[in-house]
Amino acid sequence: MAIRMIAIEDMKTGEITEAVYEHPLVVRLCHWLNAISLFVMVGSGFQIFRAFPSFGAKIPQKDLLNWPKAFALGGWLGGALQWHLTFMWIYIATGLVYVGYQVFSGNYKQVLFVRRDLPGAWPMVRHYFFFGPKPPVRESYNPLQKHAYTSTIALGVLSVLTGLAVWKPVQFSWLAWMMGGFHWARLWHFLIMWAMLAFVFGHLVMVVLHGWNNFVSMFTGWKKDPEYPSE
Amino acid sequence: MKPRTDSRQFKTISRRELLKLTPVVLGAFAIPRLQKPLLKAGLGFSDWASARLFRSGHLAPTFADSDLTPFANFPINDYDVDDPGVDFEKWTLTVAGSVQRPGDYTLAQIRALPKVTQNTRHVCVEGWDVIGRFGGVRLSDFLKTIGAAPTARFVTVECADDYYESLDMATAMHPQSLLCYEMYDEPLTREHGAPLRLSIPTKIGYKQAKYLTDLKVSHVLPKVGYWEDQGYSEFYGL
Numbered sequence: 001m002a003i004r005m006i007a008i009e010d011m012k013t014g015e016i017t018e019a020v021y022e023h024p025l026v027v028r029l030c031h032w033l034n035a036i037s038l039f040v041m042v043g044s045g046f047q048i049f050r051a052f053p054s055f056g057a058k059i060p061q062k063d064l065l066n067w068p069k070a071f072a073l074g075g076w077l078g079g080a081l082q083w084h085l086t087f088m089w090i091y092i093a094t095g096l097v098y099v100g101y102q103v104f105s106g107n108y109k110q111v112l113f114v115r116r117d118l119p120g121a122w123p124m125v126r127h128y129f130f131f132g133p134k135p136p137v138r139e140s141y142n143p144l145q146k147h148a149y150t151s152t153i154a155l156g157v158l159s160v161l162t163g164l165a166v167w168k169p170v171q172f173s174w175l176a177w178m179m180g181g182f183h184w185a186r187l188w189h190f191l192i193m194w195a196m197l198a199f200v201f202g203h204l205v206m207v208v209l210h211g212w213n214n215f216v217s218m219f220t221g222w223k224k225d226p227e228y229p230s231e
Numbered sequence: 232m233k234p235r236t237d238s239r240q241f242k243t244i245s246r247r248e249l250l251k252l253t254p255v256v257l258g259a260f261a262i263p264r265l266q267k268p269l270l271k272a273g274l275g276f277s278d279w280a281s282a283r284l285f286r287s288g289h290l291a292p293t294f295a296d297s298d299l300t301p302f303a304n305f306p307i308n309d310y311d312v313d314d315p316g317v318d319f320e321k322w323t324l325t326v327a328g329s330v331q332r333p334g335d336y337t338l339a340q341i342r343a344l345p346k347v348t349q350n351t352r353h354v355c356v357e358g359w360d361v362i363g364r365f366g367g368v369r370l371s372d373f374l375k376t377i378g379a380a381p382t383a384r385f386v387t388v389e390c391a392d393d394y395y396e397s398l399d400m401a402t403a404m405h406p407q408s409l410l411c412y413e414m415y416d417e418p419l420t421r422e423h424g425a426p427l428r429l430s431i432p433t434k435i436g437y438k439q440a441k442y443l444t445d446l447k448v449s450h451v452l453p454k455v456g457y458w459e460d461q462g463y464s465e466f467y468g469l
Contacts, residue, residue, distance in 0.1 A: 052358035059304040061359075077357065078462040085464065086273020169354065170291040170433050170469040171284045177292075182352065182360055 008224065019222045022140050024107060028218055030098035037091040038200070040083050041159075042193060043073030047080030055187050088163065095156050110140050113150035117143035140226075145206075152199045155192055162189035278466040282399065285468045291407055291432035294350040300361035302415045307422045308355070308436070310457055314421040315392040315442050322426055328387075328447035331378025338412065338426050344368035344376065347409060348416070351432035353439065354469055356458075365430040366413030371404045379448040387449060388429065391442035396456040398431065398438065402468065407432045410443075435467040 005020050023031070046067050053063045074080025102108035120143035126132030128144065135142070141149070165175040165185035179185040207215055217223035307313055323335035348366040370386070379386075386403040389395045402408060411430035412419055419425040424441025431438050437458045459465045 048358065052355070054359070057300075057304065058306050058355070058359035058361060078458070081356070081464065082270040082274050082462060085277040086270050089273065089276060168281075168284060168469060169352070171286065171289060173292050182354070186358065 005226075006222075017224050018226065019224045020140075020226045021221055022217050022223045022226075023221045024101070024105065025221065026097065026101040026105075027107065028221060030094045030101070031218055033090060033094040034098070037087045037094065038196070040073060040087040041091055042197065043071075044080040044083035044087070045193060047072035047074040048077060048084060049190070051077045055183060055190075088160075091156075092160055095153075095160070099153065111146055111149045113143070113146040117146050119143075121147055148199060148202065152196065155196050155199065159189065159192045159196065162186075162192055165189075274462075274464060278464055281464070281466045281468045282401075285401060285433065287401055287405060291351055291469070294352070294362045296350065296364070298362050299350060299364055299415075305353075305361050305363055305414070305423070306355070306359070309392065309441075310394055311392045315390075317391045317421070317425065317442055317444075319426055322444075324427060324443060325445045326377050326447070327445065328449045329380035329383045330448050333377070336377075341368060341373065341410060341427065342412065344372045347407075348413070349407060349409075349432070351407065351430070353432075353436055355436040356463065356467070364415045365409055365411045366416065367409035367411035367427075367430060369406060370398075370408040370410050370429075370431075371406065373410055374403065374448070377446075377448070380450075383448045383450055385449050385452050387447045387452070388440050388443050389445035389447075390440050391444050394440055394442075394457050395454065396429070396438055396440040397452055397454075397459075398429075398434070399466065402431060402433055405431075405433055433468055435464070435469060437463065438467065 005018060008017050008019050009015070047069075050067055050069070050072060052058070052061075053065060053067060054061055055064060056062050072080070074083045102111070120135065123132060123135040124142050124144035127134050161175060162179060162185050164172050165179055166182070166189055169176045169182045169185070176182050176185045179188050213224045323337055324341065325335050327333050345368065346366060347369055348364065350362060350364050352360055352362050354360040374386070384400050385397050386400065387395065387397040398408070409430040411424075411428050412426060414420075414423055419428060424443075427443045428441040429439050429443070437456065454460055455465045456463075
């Protein structure tokens with residue numbers, strides 16, 4: 001894919017910096033809408049979980065953990081359900097728009113993890129986690145990043161499917177059956193949320209490490225001083 | 232390749248900086264005055280979608296006797312008292328509304344209809360669920376008996392403990408929707424809603440009203456249900 005590169009001339013100092021257009025408007029909008037809806041879904045999800053913090057029987061009830069109210073959204077079960085049942089539509093809609101846009105614009109090529117990214121993944125793991133040498137930067141996204149962004153889309157799809165199975169275990173009884181029954185669907189829904197939170201944690205660490213220009217690019221679309229060459 | 236200098240694009244960047252305001256604008260959801268209508272619309276849309284997802288011919292899963300939750304472990308949930316002190320001798324179900332044959336129906340009259348027994352899942356809005364054995368008559372058979380108007384949209388019930396509930400007509404007519412007088416092949420105990428309760432396997436737990444005293448067929452809903460009127464989903468189909 002052709003990389004759109006421009007040079008920016010500072011009006012006062014005449015200093016020239018390069019910039020590259022990394023994130024199309026649709027992607028940025030979806031990113032922030034998704035960030036908000038994910039925040040609401042997780043927060044209200046915890047409040048819903050507080051009503052029955054277990055995956056076993058009701059009688060006798062063995063609580064898994066007592067999640068603090070301060071880290072929950074909605075105030076009470078009914079309120080949390082209102083948040084959850086409202087923002088799930090925003091969450092689903094942004095997911096559909098994002099994936100649809102990526103597919104039809106061809107923009108997915110810069111971020112979809114494919115077979116040829118496989119050899120580059122391990123050197124990145126070594127670099128990030130075991131102080132290995134930094135592999136040469138050739139694209140906007142390195143193989144490990146592609147892996148993260150691709151698998152988080154899969155997690156998003158699974159979070160919706162498991163949620164559907166918990167919300168509609170009769171109309172989507174086949175979904176609940178595929179997940180091993182209603183109890184398992186509820187547990188999967190919970191576990192997938194934690195996997196998603198693990199992604200968010202790693203994502204935020206990377207945002208901090210990669211600095212301001214990278215962060216701003218998710219607002220403006222343009223990244224100043226990209227690491228990779230213009231050709 | 233030497234990148235070209237493009238001052239027009241530079242201005243675009245500044246304008247794009249305005250997009251930084253996007254999360255601030257969306258953060259407005261947090262303002263209570265905007266939040267209430269938003270959540271009302273969201274819950275309303277979910278209920279609308281739920282009604283569309285409901286299929287009259289689709290049966291809720293049924294289970295083998297070996298899957299049943301032991302009767303002793305079937306939770307007793309009330310909003311008020313376990314036993315509202317129903318006088319079984321005098322009890323009748325008072326039928327009113329858009330029906331051809333209103334009046335008081337005795338338990339014997341109701342039991343005279345064909346009996347259905349089914350092992351179905353009871354899902355509580357809190358997140359737990361149990362599998363119980365429920366016996367009774369089809370609500371649809373009873374609605375035929377009382378001559379419910381074919382155009383009516385809702386069935387509402389009132390309970391001895393002042394609890395109240397409502398069902399959309401499609402759900403009321405579902406073949407698994409029961410006026411239930413037995414659990415685990417025994418007459419209902421007082422805590423489980425004797426002498427008559429609802430068992431609607433396509434609905435969430437709070438729709439399974441106990442200790443029924445009144446049943447009304449109607450075209451409008453002045454109130455929906457005890458929990459619904461406090462902000463829970465009105466349709467909550469499973």
